[in-house]
Amino acid sequence: MSSEVRGERRGVKGHPKSGPSIGDVARLAGVSSQTVSRVSTGSEPVKAETRERVLDAMRQLGYAPNLAARALRRGNxxxxxxxxxxxxxxxxxxxxxxxxxxxxxxxxxxxxxxxxxxxxxxxxxxxxxxxxxxxxxxxxxxxxxxxxxxxxxxxxxxxxxxxxxxxxxxxxxxADQVGGSRAAVQHLLDLGHGVVHHIAGPSDSGPADLRATAWKQTLVDAGREVPEPFGGDWSAETGYKIGNEIAQRDDVTAVFAANDEMAAGLMHALHEAGRRVPDDVSVVGFDDIDLAAHLWPPLTTVRQExxxxxxxxxxxxxxxxxxxxxxxxxxxxVPAPLIVRQSTAAPRKRRRTRR
Amino acid sequence: MSSEVRGERRGVKGHPKSGPSIGDVARLAGVSSQTVSRVSTGSEPVKAETRERVLDAMRQLGYAPNLAARALRRGNxxxxxxxxxxxxxxxxxxxxxxxxxxxxxxxxxxxxxxxxxxxxxxxxxxxxxxxxxxxxxxxxxxxxxxxxxxxxxxxxxxxxxxxxxxxxxxxxxxADQVGGSRAAVQHLLDLGHGVVHHIAGPSDSGPADLRATAWKQTLVDAGREVPEPFGGDWSAETGYKIGNEIAQRDDVTAVFAANDEMAAGLMHALHEAGRRVPDDVSVVGFDDIDLAAHLWPPLTTVRQExxxxxxxxxxxxxxxxxxxxxxxxxxxxVPAPLIVRQSTAAPRKRRRTRR
DNA sequence: AGGCATTCTGTTTACGTAAACATTCTCCCC
DNA sequence: GGGGAGAATGTTTACGTAAACAGAATGCCT
Incomplete structure (x- = not known):
């Protein structure tokens, strides 16, 4: 309603509105503008009484330093x-x-x-x-x-x-992408999985590349076969689509997904197909997002700090x-530790026919 | 190694480093600084040939406008x-x-x-x-x-x-907090649930308050009992803790959580306790975060645009x-539509003993 | 060809601040 | 109580930009 108080802008010349300046404060406090500046920045000592007078004037005028001017003067x-x-x-x-x-x-x-x-x-x-x-x-x-x-x-x-x-x-x-990835794959190998599959991030991503390479190297080091990785794009949706493929395949018992979202999508697809996690398929993610601990089952993943x-x-x-x-x-x-939760387990001896 | 090229800063006076200014460009291009300004801002027309000369000079000097000065001058x-x-x-x-x-x-x-x-x-x-x-x-x-x-x-x-x-x-x-919340609760009532429980957000939150109030009002309007809401704090962790309580209670068949994270935590607890979603307990969230569609089961929720x-x-x-x-x-x-997925269903006739 | 509108360019000035230098004040000591 | 060191404050100036005004060049019309 009442709006007569607004519009206190300075109409002078062609210059844009602006609040009270250091000079206005100086005038009111009866000091030089430099002293106001000193109080404002605290760069040099000012007598307590003077400072009080300046601060009062500032409050009275609602003064706030003009940061553009300050930046111009200081160069940052x-x-x-x-x-x-x-x-x-x-x-x-x-x-x-x-x-x-x-x-x-x-x-x-x-x-x-x-x-x-x-x-x-x-x-x-x-x-x-x-x-x-x-x-x-x-x-x-x-x-x-x-x-x-x-x-x-x-x-x-x-x-x-x-x-x-x-x-x-x-x-x-x-984060230590390589170390984290190796730990993830090794964890699955240690559980007894013969081979570990990988859902990669987009091919033009540096971290995705590092994770994929580390995954591959860990398998090679262990003398295992290196299957073709699945190509993802970080999204849960893609994880889900790839999951639908994986759910059809009896030979996939362990998957290392390049991030948690894709792992979530993967688990979604596996659940839907009636494959059990971790009983039928073990899943590891990457990132340890907040929800990772509350997915079902809680996701084993590599934490990025x-x-x-x-x-x-x-x-x-x-x-x-x-x-x-x-x-x-x-x-x-920065270290990237493996957080073991419940989405990973030793592989079942032998799966019966699907479903 | 070689570092002799760095430190091109202007050592003059006490003034901080700074790149080439509008004046330097003007000198090189043989025009006035105002003309450089005009080219820089495009505010007024400049003869094509002159502009080219100025732009060349800018490139040559690696000129970039000083935004502090510009902000000071323009007032924004x-x-x-x-x-x-x-x-x-x-x-x-x-x-x-x-x-x-x-x-x-x-x-x-x-x-x-x-x-x-x-x-x-x-x-x-x-x-x-x-x-x-x-x-x-x-x-x-x-x-x-x-x-x-x-x-x-x-x-x-x-x-x-x-x-x-x-x-x-x-x-x-x-978002239309009230409309979205009412739709969520009504959806559960329509499925046949006698009463709908609520995991609220923190008591000092405006949106949480709106959702809780709308939940209560919808129950009242339907002539249902209004149970004591569970007090949450938006976190999945708290949703999980509350879920552990809820999992002990046979009388809870439908829960409206004030956000998706708490709904995820709730479902986690229910799964762990062997209660089935949505067969035993229906769950609705709020927000429709990206992962909502890939939780298990995919979460029915209110989408915030x-x-x-x-x-x-x-x-x-x-x-x-x-x-x-x-x-x-x-x-x-902004409308907040209900997105029905698979975490909600009609209540079972009567649950047997837990587990 | 002369005049005037239009387009283009130059000069002056101010934005608000803080560094550098200059001045005044205070107080202590012999 | 005079001298001087140090603290406190004031004066001048420049930061880089763009608005306002002024002047120069161009073109167009009669």
Missing amino acids: FRSIGLIAHQVIRTGESKTIEAVIEAARREGYSVSLVDVESPSSSDVSEAVQHLSHQAIDGLIIIRAETATPAALALPPTMPVAVSDSRFIGHHPAVG FHQIGHDLVEVIMRQLGGREQLTGYHGT | FRSIGLIAHQVIRTGESKTIEAVIEAARREGYSVSLVDVESPSSSDVSEAVQHLSHQAIDGLIIIRAETATPAALALPPTMPVAVSDSRFIGHHPAVG FHQIGHDLVEVIMRQLGGREQLTGYHGT
Whole structure:
């Protein structure tokens, strides 16, 4: 209703609205604007009484520092850019949370861009978009295939990447994909499965590639046959479709899915076909999303310490911002432990005919 | 190794590093800085030949506009703040995606803050934090109990909220919680269940309250008994614990959980106890997260059109930024349809003893 | 050909802040 | 109580950009 109070904007000249400035506060408090600045930033000491007077004036005027001006003067924004890939839906959303939390602790805010596909062009576009934004550093989660060269960044922009493909080009932090995958496959072999099948992630994904390779190598090392992997795309829906195939095959007793969503879809299909998990087919996922423990049966999976990764990514940025540290070759690895739940068991002696 | 190329920073005076400026480009191109500005913004026409010359100079120098200066001059940041509450882990993460996408389409970036608890103080703190950030508008997702008064915002800051509690105070966009909840409960009643139990969300949550109230009202309208609701906290873990209780009770044949995670935990507990879903107990969730269709059994649930909500939130902000529209009373409602899958069925005539 | 509208370009100025330097004040010591 | 060190405060200036205004070039019409 009453709206007469609004519209307090400064109509002067062609300049846009703006709140009270440092000068307004100075005038009211009877000090110089520099003193107001000192109170505002706390950079230099101000006599207690003066400070009080300034703070009062600030409150009275509802003063808030103009961050554009401050950023212009200081040359930084206290903000970092974050590029993610649909990632918000997967377990990696925790990485985002951790990045935001850690950045905030450092007094930085986070500007988020979500690219639809992890393809080179999309990420480049996002980089383009973001590097034109007001950021002091850039974190890229799952850049997948983008080649380092494709990232046309200002050379002074600190970068941290959670994708092993960038090792040697940009500082990277990532889970121990290989170790986790090997542990998963070995776990199934140890249970007595003769062979372990794999539902892979999309072929253009770095992590998917690492997991598939580690799976293959573990089988080879154990002297086992390496079956053709199933090609997935991370989605539960695809896991379900592949599951329908697998459910038809008596010879598949153990499956290592490249992520939990696909594992869930797989189990869904197996249930529907009347195949039992883990009695008929053992399933292992990857990520340990929150729901993994409450799927049926609770999913054995490889945990990614997303929180740790996010935290470390911010640390890498901060180190670049702080000292003039050269971290190009840096590569932090976070352990990826196998979490054994109830979706894996020793294979049955011999299955009777299906159903 | 070779690092002599780095450190191209301007060492002059006490001023921080910075790339080439509009003036440097102007000098190289042999035009005035204003012309460079015109090319950069495209605000006014520039002769094709001149523009080319300027663009060349820009490329040559690797010029990128200084956004702090631009923001200072223009009085806006082309950025909006987004406050979320652990929301990244739930279905509402899709809202975030949609907000980011829609904002980007408008040329805005998104600054994200994730508060740990939805409590008044935390949200206020986040608002405080963000309103001191470089943003032109603010979107709050699930502010839960924060009272409008608690949001000490600059009066000119456009706000959009996805929480019905703010209706009348701030423009709001939200799913039709009541309609969706009623449909869920009615569905169970229609199947023949005598009474429907409820696993509620946390008591300080607005949406949880709406769902609980709608559940109760639907039962009352049908002339049914209203049992004591179970108190949850959105987590699958709690759903599981409550499920262990419910599994002991023969009288519970239908449960409406306030979200999908709790429904998943509930089903987990029921499975473990040997109770069958939906044969012994029917379960309905809320949200329709991606995995809902691939839980076992696939979960009947109320879909929240998060994408739509996110999109609408941005639209509300843009309308405030554009015209001087007064939207305080605005409240957009997005339908929340019931998605029937396989976790619900008519009750068995009479259950034998447990197990 | 002259005049005027149109298009293009240049000059001046201000946005709000904080570093650098300059000045004033305070208080302590001999 | 005079001198001086240090603390407190003030003055000047520049950060990079774009709006406002001013001036120059071009073209078009009669």
